[in-house]
Amino acid sequence: MTSQIEKTIQGLQKNNMAGHYARNKEELLALIEQLIPEQATVGSGDSVTLENLGVFEFLRSGNYVFHDKFKPGITSAEKRELYIKNFAAHTFITGTSAVSMDGKIFNIDGNGSRVAPMIYGPKQVIVVVGVNKIVTDEAAAIERTRQIAAPLDTVRLGKNTPCVKLGRCTDCQHPERICNAHVLITGQFIKDRIKVIIVEGDWGY
DSSP states (O other), X not given: OOHHHHHHHHHHHHTTOEEEEESSHHHHHHHHHHHSOTTOEEEEOXXXXXXXXXXXXXXXXXXXXXXXTTSTTOOHHHHHHHHHXXXXXXXXXXXXXXXXXXXXXXEEESSSTTHHHHXXXXXXXXXXXXXXXXXXXXXXXXXXXXXXXXXXXXXXXXXXXXXXXXXXXXXXXXXTOOOOEEEEEOOOSSTTSEEEEEESSOOOO
């Protein structure tokens, strides 16, 4: 574990959030299995990190009630129902765009379905993040999300915003803009409600 990771975990702890470290996919899934009780209801946000690390498959095949927003043929109405159910879930699991060494979590969201349950509702929130998303401070977290994560996510979603062509944010007013909710989490009332698992390597964007 590097000093960068150690400082981030210490920063999270100071802000009443838990920090964990996993060296690889296997350690990550073992830790998630420890943190989520069997038969617990689990919701999730969109996350390339979780997809690449096999977390969604793990939840589908485990003894959980998984609110699977990715199942084939799901309608917009059904997906919205899952978003509402996520507030009452035992665990909400998601990736994040940036986590700072002073223990802050920053995300930009389109409709708020990811950041809203991070803030309120679920008993437990698990945030999985690659080392590539650790930054020095709040300003760097915002910069990374705006100029790296958000443009790449816009490409993934097939939008036609300026950042798709330019590869950087121009703070546009395009009708397909996904940068609608800018959310900085600086702490928690309930100790360790949010648990951040830092996974060795570059995961997601």
